[in-house]
Amino acid sequence: EAQVTQNPRYLITVTGKKLTVTCSQNMNHEYMSWYRQDPGLGLRQIYYSMNVEVTDKGDVPEGYKVSRKEKRNFPLILESPSPNQTSLYFCASSLGTGPTYEQYFGPGTRLTVT
């Protein structure tokens, strides 16, 4: 089944403890992206990647890191999480890198930082 998977689905952690949220797609998609969803703010793009080893900042990159060493994986790293990073996170991918391609979303990761 074609899909985007994220792990973990739920995570509660403490301030400053490094964490990684994994994202993997099995559709051979070029483009991958991370979003955070907050009430009243909709989805905001954190980082995106147009291909292996090519990443760029979205609208809210502060406090996050990403890497794209393989085409299928795009992990999101929080080196020192803070409570304002408590949010619902979505990974997405699309077949091509142009603006006409629809995105396929993972099921989401709910992160709570205390």
Place this chain on the structure above:
Amino acid sequence: AQSVTQLDSQVPVFEEAPVELRCNYSSSVSVYLFWYVQYPNQGLQLLLKYLSGSTLVKGINGFEAEFNKSQTSFHLRKPSVHISDTAEYFCAVSMSSGTYKYIFGTGTRLKVLA
């Protein structure tokens, strides 16, 4: 700067009634327009998209949207809603040049009442 506005944060409607969810955008370049739906505890999935051509676009589950360039709008409509349409709906734009970023609206929560 580009932006997407969904003025209605919540829309309650009775089953079998028509509904319109509003979306307006602002951009200095041509845009491509998307509507995504998010069912409870799930990721987003594409409802429909406008790339070019006919301004009336039909999507899944009986939804349609009309692109109006002069009013910079892309409103989503359904002539008769079902309880199962209860979900959050997001309008999104991508730009025809430059950035590969997507911009999402803040979402409209559609609540279908029996």
